[in-house]
Amino acid sequence: MAAKVIQAIYNDDDLVLQAVKQINGENYYVSEVFSPFPIHGLDKAMGLAPTRLAITSFLYGLTGLTVAILMMNFIMIQDWPQNIGGKPSFSFFDNMPTFIPIMFELTVFFAAHLMVITFYMRSKIWPFKKAENPDPRTTDDHFCVEVEVANHNEEALVKFIKDTGASEVKLID
Incomplete structure (x- = not known):
């Protein structure tokens, strides 16, 4: 009740x-x-x-950074290394300055998108949900x-409000 x-x-x-x-x-x-x-x-x-949403945002950003590092290391160093402009890609750390924009973008991408999903789940805002405002x-x-x-006494509470x-x-x- x-x-x-x-x-x-x-x-x-x-x-x-x-x-x-x-x-x-x-x-x-x-x-x-x-x-x-x-x-x-x-x-x-x-x-x-x-709220603890800032902590989850930081963790989502770390997840994006990790995915970016692992993805670029696999694609550009292990799977298909290329000699671009006379600069061989034999080491991830030698080529890190060229990877920084991608790492930044994936960090922001993961943090932003996963935070939106987390906010909607935490707020219980589902698609096609009816409004609950009275x-x-x-x-x-x-x-x-x-x-x-x-x-509490209803009359006293109503008067107080x-x-x-x-x-x-x-x-x-």
Whole structure:
């Protein structure tokens, strides 16, 4: 059974940030915030853990660099070495300056593409997935804050949320 939530609609992003801080300050739980654009500092105000996407991006870049080095070593040194412009290709390290652009490009390619895939998987954004925003106005110019009622007094919580500057407050079962 889903918990009861209160959905509060706000008109200003600064007001949302202050409201989330006030709601968390009173030991209520903000389960979700729907916003048409990112709000700086909202993750800290909600108490979310820092993201580890930068670590995965670094690992994906290392994977791309490794693939580039192994690919160029096999193709240009082992499989089909060529004497191009009087410069023989007998060693990978002798020819490394000519390989640097390819190593850079594959590092960026792997990091960028795998990060997009990781972001979509982590965010659970699948192709043809229906939108989960509770109010269509949250994709344009309004902000929605969902607060779990849990074991709190509903009337007192609704009054408190209205006092934070919400333009609309709805109780959802």
